[in-house]
Amino acid sequence: MEDFTALLKKHNLKVTPQRLKIITMLHAHGHINIEDLFSEIREEFPNVSLATIYKNIHQMTESGLVREVKIPSLKSVYEVAKEPHLHMVCDKCHKVEDIVLDTDKIIEEAEKVSGYKIEESFITLRGICPECRHK
Ligand SMILES: [Zn+2]
Ligand SMILES: [Zn+2]
Incomplete structure (x- = not known):
């Protein structure tokens, strides 16, 4: 606790x-x-x-x-608030889960392509969660 x-x-x-x-x-x-x-x-x-x-x-x-x-x-x-992470959202049960992935490459690439200095990112991926897939 x-x-x-x-x-x-x-x-x-x-x-x-x-x-x-x-x-x-x-x-x-x-x-x-x-x-x-x-x-x-x-x-x-x-x-x-x-x-x-x-x-x-x-x-x-x-x-x-x-x-x-x-x-x-x-x-x-x-x-x-915690370490940077991505969100997975299930289209069926609407649960939201955290996943921690290394997004440094994406951010770096995005800065290169856009010329921006990126300060914050909000990445959300949608799909069907394992529980709903196996129903
Ligand atoms: Zn689900
Ligand atoms: Zn989260």
Whole structure:
């Protein structure tokens, strides 16, 4: 179990029960969208509003603790920021998974071709996951 209190503090975020719950859930789920996060948090904090969740997620994203993962044609999901990685999205069950690949070559190639200095990349691959393929 990681020390989420220390993690919040490290990112200059005030430690609140809601924030601890959010970070715990992001950690447990890997990736989760706002609505699912909201409905689970409400079980514990019935008075919390969707706007509050948005506000907290926004602050946590701004601080670099949380990362928004934008997925074409699906809702954004959120994760605890970690080493650079790619996302796999299943078209059938819509689960989002991390894969770590060496993208240095692609980035280098892209810089060469475009003349850009690339600062960040968001790579998402879509397909059918092994579980859905074997159904
Ligand atoms: Zn699937
Ligand atoms: Zn991820």
